[in-house]
Amino acid sequence: MIDFELQPEIVNAKNMIHMVAETAMRPISREYDEREHEKPWDFLNMMWSASQASNPVTFGGEGKAKKEPAPSFRNLQSAVTIEELSWGDAGLYLSIPNPGLGGAAVAAAGTPEQKQRFLARFRDGEPKWGAMAITEPGCGSDSAAITSTAVRDGDHWVINGTKIFVTSGLMAAEKSDGFVVVWATVDKSAGRGGIKAFIVERGTPGMTVTKVEHKMGIRASDTAMIVFEDCRIPANNILGSAEVKKSTEGFKGVMATFDATRPAVAASAIGIGRAAIDFVREAFEKEGITIRYGISPKKLTTLERDFMDMEANLQAARLLTWRASWMMDQGMHNNLEASMSKAKAGLAVTQVTQKAVELLGPLGYSRKHLLEKWMRDAKINDIFEGTQQINLMIIARRILGYSSKELN
Amino acid sequence: MVSFQPSEEQALIRDTVAAFAREQVRPLAHEADEKGEIPSSIIQQGWDLGLVQSAIPEAYGGAGDTRSAVTGALIAEELAWGDLSIALHLLAPRLVAYPVLEMGTPEQKERVLKAFASAEFRAGSAAVMEPRYDFDLAALTATATRENGSYILNGAKCYVPLGAQADHLLVYARTANRDGYDAVSGFLVEKGTAGLKLGEREKNMGIKALETDELVLENCRVPAANRLGGEAGCDFAKLMNASRVALAAMAVGVARAAFEYARDYAKDRKAFGVAIGQKQAIAFMLAEMALEIDASRLLTWEAAWKLDRGDEATREAYLAKNYAANMVMKVTDNAIQVLGGHGYIREHPVEMWARNGRGFAIFEGLATV
Numbered sequence: 144m145i146d147f148e149l150q151p152e153i154v155n156a157k158n159m160i161h162m163v164a165e166t167a168m169r170p171i172s173r174e175y176d177e178r179e180h181e182k183p184w185d186f187l188n189m190m191w192s193a194s195q196a197s198n199p200v201t202f203g204g205e206g207k208a209k210k211e212p213a214p215s216f217r218n219l220q221s222a223v224t225i226e227e228l229s230w231g232d233a234g235l236y237l238s239i240p241n242p243g244l245g246g247a248a249v250a251a252a253g254t255p256e257q258k259q260r261f262l263a264r265f266r267d268g269e270p271k272w273g274a275m276a277i278t279e280p281g282c283g284s285d286s287a288a289i290t291s292t293a294v295r296d297g298d299h300w301v302i303n304g305t306k307i308f309v310t311s312g313l314m315a316a317e318k319s320d321g322f323v324v325v326w327a328t329v330d331k332s333a334g335r336g337g338i339k340a341f342i343v344e345r346g347t348p349g350m351t352v353t354k355v356e357h358k359m360g361i362r363a364s365d366t367a368m369i370v371f372e373d374c375r376i377p378a379n380n381i382l383g384s385a386e387v388k389k390s391t392e393g394f395k396g397v398m399a400t401f402d403a404t405r406p407a408v409a410a411s412a413i414g415i416g417r418a419a420i421d422f423v424r425e426a427f428e429k430e431g432i433t434i435r436y437g438i439s440p441k442k443l444t445t446l447e448r449d450f451m452d453m454e455a456n457l458q459a460a461r462l463l464t465w466r467a468s469w470m471m472d473q474g475m476h477n478n479l480e481a482s483m484s485k486a487k488a489g490l491a492v493t494q495v496t497q498k499a500v501e502l503l504g505p506l507g508y509s510r511k512h513l514l515e516k517w518m519r520d521a522k523i524n525d526i527f528e529g530t531q532q533i534n535l536m537i538i539a540r541r542i543l544g545y546s547s548k549e550l551n
Numbered sequence: 552m553v554s555f556q557p558s559e560e561q562a563l564i565r566d567t568v569a570a571f572a573r574e575q576v577r578p579l580a581h582e583a584d585e586k587g588e589i590p591s592s593i594i595q596q597g598w599d600l601g602l603v604q605s606a607i608p609e610a611y612g613g614a615g616d617t618r619s620a621v622t623g624a625l626i627a628e629e630l631a632w633g634d635l636s637i638a639l640h641l642l643a644p645r646l647v648a649y650p651v652l653e654m655g656t657p658e659q660k661e662r663v664l665k666a667f668a669s670a671e672f673r674a675g676s677a678a679v680m681e682p683r684y685d686f687d688l689a690a691l692t693a694t695a696t697r698e699n700g701s702y703i704l705n706g707a708k709c710y711v712p713l714g715a716q717a718d719h720l721l722v723y724a725r726t727a728n729r730d731g732y733d734a735v736s737g738f739l740v741e742k743g744t745a746g747l748k749l750g751e752r753e754k755n756m757g758i759k760a761l762e763t764d765e766l767v768l769e770n771c772r773v774p775a776a777n778r779l780g781g782e783a784g785c786d787f788a789k790l791m792n793a794s795r796v797a798l799a800a801m802a803v804g805v806a807r808a809a810f811e812y813a814r815d816y817a818k819d820r821k822a823f824g825v826a827i828g829q830k831q832a833i834a835f836m837l838a839e840m841a842l843e844i845d846a847s848r849l850l851t852w853e854a855a856w857k858l859d860r861g862d863e864a865t866r867e868a869y870l871a872k873n874y875a876a877n878m879v880m881k882v883t884d885n886a887i888q889v890l891g892g893h894g895y896i897r898e899h900p901v902e903m904w905a906r907n908g909r910g911f912a913i914f915e916g917l918a919t920v
Binding site: 460469487 | 689817841
């Protein structure tokens with residue numbers, strides 16, 4: 144039955160996370176935006192302890208999967224809690240110690256042994272991070288054009304290449320007992336079929352963080368450049384089979400992790416958008432401006448019209464995101480719906496936050512308030528985990544029934 | 552518990568209506584639009600599906616099924632996908648039957664519901680809109696003044712579906728001298744009542760096959776017992792929320808029709824050696840259309856779900872309807888664009904869908920769930 148009421152368990156998690164967002168994230172939000180590249184250790188330690196005490200809310204669930212079976216609404220709960228955390232601060236949310244996108248790849252494509260070796264560590268000890276390294280200076284959306292190489296040498300793979308835009312790359316590669324999942328080709332002539340993912344332990348000789356980027360927003364989260372120079376890793380650190388197939392099955396397997404991560408990014412976007420809308424609503428209330436739902440749209444003021452557009456677009460993005468997450472939970476194929484949620488949320492929230500700054504004028508543009516920061520933070524959601532345009536391309540291929548060769 | 556899956560029963564109803572829309576309605580749409588007339592056979596066929604009567608309690612001769620706004624939204628989308636004029640015509644009797652079902656006095660139910668539990672199509676309608684550029688549901692200008700045991704109705708109404716043939720008509724007018732939904736009451740006006748003047752059938756840009764009429768009320772006297780809900784009156788805001796949900800769902804149906812046609816055309820039509828769907832300019836347009844149709848449908852479902860729970864739903868229904876009105880205009884316009892010159896030619900249905908789609912920003916109260 145069509146139903147929009149969240150499960151009581153999700154509501155409880157949402158309320159708990161909202162308190163964290165309000166009391167532990169908002170107060171330090173501005174500080175760690177201004178002090179880029181410094182880590183809010185009190186907050187990170189707190190979140191790490193919390194993830195040890197309870198079932199982690201993000202991708203950290205895998206390590207505990209045996210003890211606590213994942214609920215049938217795990218992805219929906221993730222979407223809801225990620226929205227709350229991002230309502231608090233999207234940059235801080237992204238910097239929370241957890242297996243991250245690298246962990247998602249291990250969870251999706253790893254062997255039981257790999258899961259044990261790389262994910263179990265997230266159950267205890269010091270805070271740890273996982274990261275995913277795909278993008279290179281010369282390729283972004285076209286991940287099939289990857290030039291980093293992995294060459295087999297006895298019991299090892301030897302990795303060479305440069306990766307950029309690695310979220311939490313510094314923490315995963317050098318500053319914690321984490322790991323980085325690296326995409327590299329084992330056979331350039333094989334195109335996509337030759338691209339494989341490899342797990343590199345933190346501190347492996349030959350893996351060096353050479354730069355931490357300065358960004359428009361989400362400044363509390365580190366975005367690293369990692370250089371691999373004759374970096375030797377054990378042969379069994381490859382994710383999936385080493386066999387190069389003519390078909391693109393292996394590549395598709397790795398791409399499938401996006402079906403889980405895109406709704407998560409959309410959920411984060413929505414949290415930022417909601418923060419902006421809440422801020423505008425409160426400012427309107429202070430000024431005695433009421434939003435008149437139900438009157439002729441022709442009689443609306445531009446303020447009302449803009450505000451309603453923001454609300455409707457955000458809610459549309461949220462429902463698309465819930466749907467994509469719910470489909471995951473049902474075991475349904477959600478590639479189309481995941482891209483829809485991401486394409487909609489990235490754009491909607493970019494526009495919602497831009498409009499919010501405009502509506503509040505000098506208050507919106509001032510660094511005294513967080514609104515301008517949210518606009519800067521929001522924009523990344525229109526870009527990472529597949530730009531809006533890449534997601535439109537995936538949607539188009541799906542609805543038209545075209546392969547990537549037929550529509551590119 | 553969040554779910555995006557209709558119940559088995561809802562899915563069955565939706566599939567039945569979808570098959571009817573595909574096999575029976577759609578083939579007639581073009582000619583009906585050209586002629587400005589809907590064949591009576593399809594109206595009876597549609598009536599036989601029980602889309603109006605099923606919710607009427609058994610005591611009044613109906614099937615007594617539970618009325619659901621979500622189910623209503625599913626039905627409205629499918630019917631409008633077939634053809635908007637035929638959809639509005641088939642569901643018009645609901646405009647008087649459902650408000651009576653939900654808010655009528657026992658005597659009104661006895662009188663009206665029994666009439667609509669008939670085996671033959673029975674025309675019924677409601678007069679909501681008024682012929683002004685700034686028409687506002689929250690500020691109706693038609694008035695109803697109490698005089699002893701009667702109400703005297705005055706004012707002008709327009710876009711009354713089946714206005715000339717409706718045996719039972721529900722006319723909305725303000726009973727208090729102020730704006731607002733709570734100042735409005737509905738009045739059952741029977742065909743031929745003195746002071747109810749029927750204008751010419753309206754000639755509209757779209758929904759050309761649907762008969763809509765202008766009505767003028769000149770000291771039209773109806774018994775006080777004809778006031779919807781009697782002394783207690785009705786909840787006009789709630790009725791209009793149900794209407795918004797129906798219209799939003801119909802906008803989704805029209806948009807989906809245009810999207811599917813444009814998508815198929817884009818796969819078929821070749822230019823520069825490939826199907827035009829293989830060009831990003833076209834493919835991206837289609838991707839956005841698909842995405843926005845889904846977005847609009849989910850907003851509509853959410854508003855419908857709120858209605859079914861009995862929650863206050865003005866904000867959700869209003870936003871969903873306005874979103875859908877914008878969406879359908881953009882989607883149908885893009886569909887024309889995908890077809891290029893052919894989209895402008897009446898042999899293809901796309902220009903009709905754009906004309907029909909334009910109406911949703913203007914329509915209020917023309918359908919209900």
